[in-house]
Amino acid sequence: MTNINPVKINSKETAQKFLDSFDTYLFDCDGVLWLGKHLLPHVKETLEFLTKSGKQLIFVTNNSTKSRAAYCKKFASFGIEVTQDQIFSSAYASAVYVRDFLKLEPGKDKVWVCGEAGISDELSLMGFKSLGGTDPRLDERFDAEKSPFLTNGLDPSVRCVVAGLDTKINYHRLAISLQYLQQPQVHFVGTNIDPTFPQKGHIFPGAGSVIASLACCAGREPVYCGKPNKNMLDTIVSAKKLDVARCCMIGDRLNTDVRFGVDGGLGGTLLVLTGIETEDRALEQNSDHPRPKFYANKLGDIYELLGGH
Numbered sequence: 352m353t354n355i356n357p358v359k360i361n362s363k364e365t366a367q368k369f370l371d372s373f374d375t376y377l378f379d380c381d382g383v384l385w386l387g388k389h390l391l392p393h394v395k396e397t398l399e400f401l402t403k404s405g406k407q408l409i410f411v412t413n414n415s416t417k418s419r420a421a422y423c424k425k426f427a428s429f430g431i432e433v434t435q436d437q438i439f440s441s442a443y444a445s446a447v448y449v450r451d452f453l454k455l456e457p458g459k460d461k462v463w464v465c466g467e468a469g470i471s472d473e474l475s476l477m478g479f480k481s482l483g484g485t486d487p488r489l490d491e492r493f494d495a496e497k498s499p500f501l502t503n504g505l506d507p508s509v510r511c512v513v514a515g516l517d518t519k520i521n522y523h524r525l526a527i528s529l530q531y532l533q534q535p536q537v538h539f540v541g542t543n544i545d546p547t548f549p550q551k552g553h554i555f556p557g558a559g560s561v562i563a564s565l566a567c568c569a570g571r572e573p574v575y576c577g578k579p580n581k582n583m584l585d586t587i588v589s590a591k592k593l594d595v596a597r598c599c600m601i602g603d604r605l606n607t608d609v610r611f612g613v614d615g616g617l618g619g620t621l622l623v624l625t626g627i628e629t630e631d632r633a634l635e636q637n638s639d640h641p642r643p644k645f646y647a648n649k650l651g652d653i654y655e656l657l658g659g660h
């Protein structure tokens with residue numbers, strides 16, 4: 352844990368020091384760039400300013416509800432051009448884990464998904480068939496005598512359950528996911544630990560809370576693949592051939608984003624206060640999370656302080 356007090360970016364000098372310290376910025380999304388459908392102030396201008404300043408931009412989200420391709424569309428809806436190879440998500444990290452660490456066989460081994468399309472889409476890109484997820488039959492009120500997932504029997508090809516944020520979570524989804532998790536040979540993967548999910552004016556339950564309910568009834572813990580898991584950062588560093596000393600992770604949550612950057616040995620971290628954390632939390636010395644090197648009220652302050660309008 353660093354004893355150096357976090358530096359607030361609230362002047363032209365601190366903003367310039369921040370800009371000069373790094374070549375690559377890894378951006379968290381929820382709570383940093385946007386809150387749901389609402390783009391935060393001067394985000395587009397800041398990203399454009401950093402690009403014009405010769406910086407590399409990478410986006411690293413724990414939100415597994417969308418695939419990287421779907422995130423490109425979300426960026427485009429805000430008039431921000433981002434290519435798929437700039438985006439890394441917890442859904443993608445989980446699919447990589449299923450393929451490369453669990454070494455499941457595409458076309459043979461199937462995955463039960465308790466989560467949204469982002470997970471099944473990324474698994475599908477790797478050749479894995481997934482069951483559950485957004486299947487509309489799971490929206491039906493659960494009846495053990497009538498659920499097609501029980502009356503037709505469990506699928507013996509399922510070798511893994513991947514669970515993530517699911518805004519349509521219900522007893523039906525939990526009940527069938529549990530049937531698969533009661534089989535010890537079925538692996539349990541969680542996309543991310545985030546207990547809450549920041550939206551405009553509200554904090555809602557996050558993936559971590561959905562996954563925790565499954566872990567509780569199954570009596571077993573998943574392997575988590577999103578931030579702050581170092582495998583996720585290693586995938587990004589090797590894919591983009593990064594010099595970690597010249598990289599900065601920009602996030603809104605201390606125990607995922609800031610820990611991801613600090614544990615990953617990045618040159619620095621910036622905590623913005625538009626999502627989960629407060630200024631007091633940014634400054635407190637607490638063993639359950641590292642402190643950021645920098646912090647700011649919002650990402651757009653960088654643009655506003657360095658000559659933006």
Ligand SMILES: O=C(O)[C@H](O)[C@H](O)COP(=O)(O)O
Pocket residue numbers: 379380381382411412413414415516543545546547548549556557558559
């Ligand atoms: O509940 C979740 O999955 C997270 O709160 C949310 O999606 C985090 O996304 P991020 O801030 O990493 O973009």
Ligand SMILES: [Mg+2]
Pocket residue numbers: 379380381382383602603604626
């Ligand atoms: Mg966030």
